[in-house]
Amino acid sequence: MSDCIFCKIAAGEIPSTCLYEDDTVFAFRDINPQAPVHFLVIPKEHIASMNDVNAENAAVAAHCLEVIGGIAEKEGLTGGYRVISNCGPDAGQTVPHLHFHVLGGKPLGEKII
Ligand code: AMP
Numbered sequence: 001m002s003d004c005i006f007c008k009i010a011a012g013e014i015p016s017t018c019l020y021e022d023d024t025v026f027a028f029r030d031i032n033p034q035a036p037v038h039f040l041v042i043p044k045e046h047i048a049s050m051n052d053v054n055a056e057n058a059a060v061a062a063h064c065l066e067v068i069g070g071i072a073e074k075e076g077l078t079g080g081y082r083v084i085s086n087c088g089p090d091a092g093q094t095v096p097h098l099h100f101h102v103l104g105g106k107p108l109g110e111k112i113i
């Protein structure tokens, strides 16, 4: 999608600190980190949110999850980490391109669930 900031990041049109990239997935540091390590994993194709994961694109969405462990290991998250995907306004999704937040590097404290 031409006006989507994360599509532009995945295409290299907007700079980011890339941690991982392959044919279908891109991972980069969050610009406003909420933990010592905070990165985002996104599909390169535009999927607006978890609501838009379907039979055609589920493999790409699953691949986002598949790469997280390896990136977390490289980032030194030996104590664990949290994965969050905000979907829609009640969850506070601000960028309408599916993304998985990965947070760690310290005890993360209070949990919502
Ligand atoms: P969400 O609120 O779940 O939609 O998360 C969007 C995330 O994208 C926020 O944590 C932002 O800090 C992050 N973000 C927005 N623009 C950029 C950017 N240009 N580079 C890296 N992270 C970004």
Ligand code: ZN
Binding pocket: 001, 004, 005, 006, 007, 008, 045, 046, 047, 096, 097
């Ligand atoms: Zn997009």
